[in-house]
Amino acid sequence: MCSHQPTCHAAGTAAPHVVAAHPEQGWTLLCNGVIVFDDTGELLPDGSVIAPHRVPMEHLAMAA
Numbered sequence: 001m002c003s004h005q006p007t008c009h010a011a012g013t014a015a016p017h018v019v020a021a022h023p024e025q026g027w028t029l030l031c032n033g034v035i036v037f038d039d040t041g042e043l044l045p046d047g048s049v050i051a052p053h054r055v056p057m058e059h060l061a062m063a064a
Contacts, residue, residue: 033045
């Protein structure tokens with residue numbers, strides 16, 4: 001799928017490019033076949049899932 005040299009074939013490699021972005025649906029397709037969701041979850045080309053990795057509530061800043 002990726003035409004970069006060297007290829008971005010593995011998840012976690014440096015700087016895969018966006019192939020298709022659908023912010024209205026909450027997902028982006030990268031050139032290495034990974035689908036990244038707005039909730040920080042990922043769906044890898046082999047069908048495996050990386051669960052959303054959200055910051056715990058107590059670490060978020062609060063507005064005064």
